[in-house]
Amino acid sequence: MTRAIMLLGSLLLLSACTSLVEKGDKLYEQGMYQQAAEFYQQALEEDATDVEAQQRLNQARHKIIDRGLIEVRMLRLASNYIGAADKLESILRNQSVWHLEAMGAQAATQSEEVRYGEAFLKAHGKSLAASNYPDQFRWFEHKYAFLIANAQLTASLKSYQPQLSKLAKHKCEALAEQVQGQRFFLYQLTQKYCSVWQVKQDLSVDHVDNSRYSNLAFNTQLQLNTPQRRAHQQLIDGAISQLQDSFQRSIWYSPKAAQVLDMKITADVDYRQTATHKQQEKRYLVKELRQDPNDRNKQVEVDVERVYIYPLIDYRESYSARLSYRGELARMLLSNQYMDSQSNQTTSHSANFSEADLQPKAAELLDQKAVFSSYLTKLSQGFEQSLTQLWQQQYCQDQRAELNAENVLRCAQVEPDNAYVNSWFEHQFGIDYKAMRTLYGI
Structure with missing residues (x-):
């Protein structure tokens, strides 16, 4: 086979x-x-x-x-x-x-x-x-x-x-003169550019990056009105860890940064459940022998309806949550919120009576952990995108900084096709940003 x-x-x-x-x-x-x-x-x-x-x-x-x-x-x-x-x-x-x-x-x-x-x-x-x-x-x-x-x-x-190297040396020296203070991205460009053209330069910038952050610090404000508080707390801790990981993958993170971004995360959860005990009837048919109405000497099999009464518990649940995070990133608001509510009705009983086709039934209660986990996922969705947008807002929308090489290079990290980025590169090097990135790995 x-x-x-x-x-x-x-x-x-x-x-x-x-x-x-x-x-x-x-x-x-x-x-x-x-x-x-x-x-x-x-x-x-x-x-x-x-x-x-x-x-x-x-x-x-x-x-x-x-x-x-x-x-x-x-x-x-x-x-x-x-x-x-x-x-x-x-x-x-x-x-x-x-x-x-x-x-x-x-x-x-x-x-x-x-x-x-x-x-x-x-x-x-x-x-x-x-x-x-x-x-x-x-x-x-x-x-x-x-x-x-x-x-x-x-x-x-x-x-x-030889003549190309001579021109490149002048360009390298011109870039190096601008490398100072908080110009970390210009430092990286100049370092790679001069290295490729084999021009030695003594470059120096600040030891601390004041424009970025080394980590997130969360202040949690929780109101967890649910018997599963510990499970909810663990899920929140996991979500905070994921947000911290996302932040460290973002462009706002720098190991040279001294400042920590303070974030407030709130979670208001309210769970209510009522359990009502009831008596439930289940009608079913059984076969019984009865006297034949047409012949008293005979018996016939007939269907007889009976009623089985058993105890039942009726559950009604409501679950609601309001989640948010909020922080100030370089004087810009970094925030998001999510709220939702769910309701559920379910029953349970322990009746086990095959003649009435009854088997014990467990209540299908809300999986609070799964629901809350999905809410946290929706809250954190777009976090990395928000970080990118704030970087873009900080460095790509201020056209007054057009002559600032550091600003151009920071904008290029998120908008490589930005017209003002490419106009600067073409003015400085004669080629656009993507070409420079290919040649020098910037």
Whole structure:
């Protein structure tokens, strides 16, 4: 039986893979090579040994490269040399990832476009090396790394290194002059920037970060009107621990900070239960022999209704909670609140009488721990988002600080696409924040 099941599973897997390959084949025939490649890739993910899927995938990828080289040529003929170089770089990167080698006519076309790309790279590199932004040149080398390697320009581009290093040294020194006091983010940028350009600098900032916090301190105000007070207290302690962990993952946390953020957390819980004892009736039928009304000498079986009376307890519950936290973060309010209430009615009895189809029944009372835990989860939802929003409010909305490098870098932590962030980076380095982050890991 086990062998039969394994055989059936293998057949189903083979059928599924064949289906994916067939779907890919249909798309391939229609010239939709990218979509076909996706189906072949799915087939290989389900069965890595599928030789047919691998062959089809390689064929589709070669077609993708063929079509891409045509696009490169069209862009070049339209004098869009940057677009042609970008597309050619993408093709070369894909070839490396896909482990494909151009052959025949494809190789000839690719070599020709690389030669044209070489001329563009030489001219563009020379122009960038003559500018006042050495990081533009570094980004150029990163952006076209594969094309530069294929055009064998790595050595010739190194000839610009002395003049680029000289410019970078001036930039490093200009940044270093601003590193002081509470400019911790500028310190990190300058440290990495100067290190990459191999410029030694003696940088120093304050030992204590006055703008951030080392931890949260909670003042709890609890009114727990419930017989499960201890369980509620434990859940609150757990929620506080989670909030502290979230805070230490946030941008507001710094091990160099001295101040602790004071938070007040309140929890008002009210649980009420009434239990009413009642008598419950359950009617049921039994079979009994009775005299046949048509023949006194006979007896017939008839259904007789009887009543079984048993004690029952009727429970009525109400549960309500009001939760909140509140604190002042850099003179901004950090707060949230949640409130809800629930009611429940349930019964219990110990009657065990099979003739009346009765079995003991336990009351389905509210699970106060589960309910309270869900309330705490809803209260803490969005805590990290609120921290980010307050950081954004503090450092991204004050455009008057546009010339303050520290303010720009702090804003960039939460808004990398912010226009005022990128305008500063482009003014300082000639490239946007994302490019700088890629080059220097800031």
